[in-house]
Amino acid sequence: MAKRNYLSVTLKGIGMGTADVIPGVSGGTIAFITGIYEELLDSIKSIDLTAVKLLFTLRLKEFWKKINGNFLISLIAGIALAAFTLAKLMTWLLENHSIPVWAFFFGLIAASTVIVSKRVPKWSSTNILALALGAAAAYFLTRVTPTTTPDTWWFIMLSGAIAICAMILPGISGAFILVLLGKYHYILNAVTELNIGILGVFLIGVVIGILSFSRALSWLLHHYHNITIAALTGFMVGSLAKIWPWKTVTFIYNKEGMTEMEHNVLPGQFEAMTGEDPQLLTVIGLCLIGFVLIWAIETIANKKQEKTITANE
Numbered sequence: 001m002a003k004r005n006y007l008s009v010t011l012k013g014i015g016m017g018t019a020d021v022i023p024g025v026s027g028g029t030i031a032f033i034t035g036i037y038e039e040l041l042d043s044i045k046s047i048d049l050t051a052v053k054l055l056f057t058l059r060l061k062e063f064w065k066k067i068n069g070n071f072l073i074s075l076i077a078g079i080a081l082a083a084f085t086l087a088k089l090m091t092w093l094l095e096n097h098s099i100p101v102w103a104f105f106f107g108l109i110a111a112s113t114v115i116v117s118k119r120v121p122k123w124s125s126t127n128i129l130a131l132a133l134g135a136a137a138a139y140f141l142t143r144v145t146p147t148t149t150p151d152t153w154w155f156i157m158l159s160g161a162i163a164i165c166a167m168i169l170p171g172i173s174g175a176f177i178l179v180l181l182g183k184y185h186y187i188l189n190a191v192t193e194l195n196i197g198i199l200g201v202f203l204i205g206v207v208i209g210i211l212s213f214s215r216a217l218s219w220l221l222h223h224y225h226n227i228t229i230a231a232l233t234g235f236m237v238g239s240l241a242k243i244w245p246w247k248t249v250t251f252i253y254n255k256e257g258m259t260e261m262e263h264n265v266l267p268g269q270f271e272a273m274t275g276e277d278p279q280l281l282t283v284i285g286l287c288l289i290g291f292v293l294i295w296a297i298e299t300i301a302n303k304k305q306e307k308t309i310t311a312n313e
Contacts, residue, residue: 006074012036013078020079021086023105023176023184023243025294026112026166027079033301040075043068044210045218087191094185102245103283107290109176109243113236115298119229127230134234141180142242149182153201159183160205165213180239245283246270 012034019025031037046067054063063069093101120127149155159181163174178184190198220228244264267278 006070009036009071009074010078010081013075014082015078016075017079017082018086020174021083021090021188023109023173023179025108025175025297026173029297029301033297033304035304036071036075039068039071043072045215047210084191087188091185091188091192094188099245099279100282100286102243103279104286104290105176105179105243106240106245107287107292108294109173109236109240110287111291111294111298112173112176113233113240115294116229116236117233120226120233122226123230124226127226130227130230131234131237134231135238136234138180138235138238139241140238142239151186155181156183156186156198156201157205157208159187160202161209161213164206164209165217176236176239176243180242246278248273 012031015030015034016027019030020027028037031040051063051066054060054066117131159178162181163177166174166177175184178187187198187202189195190202217228241264246265246267246269247262248265248270249262265273267280267283270276270278
């Protein structure tokens with residue numbers, strides 16, 4: 001790759017970072033559209049035990065070449081720049097305009113769910129069962145998961161490991177996984193405040209996810225593609241409850257302290273219970289905008305894929 005192209009990689013990283021901050025927009029899809037998806041996957045797969053041995057034996061030049069270091073560092077720089085730039089804005093929006101923001105996110109996730117489902121060429125009874133189980137599991141998690149999840153190191157690390165797997169899959173949003181785990185706002189705050197401790201633990205989880213979970217997911221996609229995609233689709237369907245715009249909060253007291261639990265309500269119920277405007281027209285409009293945005297991004301990605309296939313034939 002010519003030296004000047006690394007700036008292009010950084011710009012593509014900015015696009016990925018922007019997507020990864022917004023639940024519903026997949027950084028993997030942006031990577032695909034910009035033509036770096038395969039190189040990204042190959043670079044991630046190159047981070048293996050051999051690479052680790054090269055690093056710890058200080059054979060740094062060989063290590064850097066094996067992991068495609070110039071590409072990865074340029075991409076990571078762009079992702080980090082976008083994440084740190086947008087984190088403060090997203091935090092402010094969630095604190096001051098939560099209903100419109102969650103409405104927009106709901107449209108994004110709904111569209112992503114439809115698009116991911118289209119990757120299953122034939123819906124057999126087995127695939128439908130996988131979808132149902134995925135949806136049930138996700139919905140159960142949204143019901144039992146409190147508003148605030150543990151801030152302990154192991155849970156932050158686990159969140160990073162799971163989120164990175166989603167971030168490298170076209171159509172699946174890593175930020176959405178953080179929302180489901182109750183750590184989206186928490187990590188945004190850590191980025192905004194430059195909390196090195198939290199971010200360090202999160203990044204360790206990311207590395208663990210790349211070295212382990214992402215490989216397992218890759219194996220499942222290669223050997224049980226349709227069932228895996230069907231289960232992921234169901235998981236996204238069931239998870240929509242987590243980002244429903246209108247919520248009320250109750251507090252449960254037990255021996256471990258106070259726990260916040262969210263409850264989804266209809267717009268009229270929300271207004272009656274809170275006295276606040278449900279902003280129904282705004283919610284519908286932003287939800288539609290989010291849906292159309294994802295559909296447009298996916299259409300561009302599909303056209304690029306068709307051109308690539310045609311060029312290779």
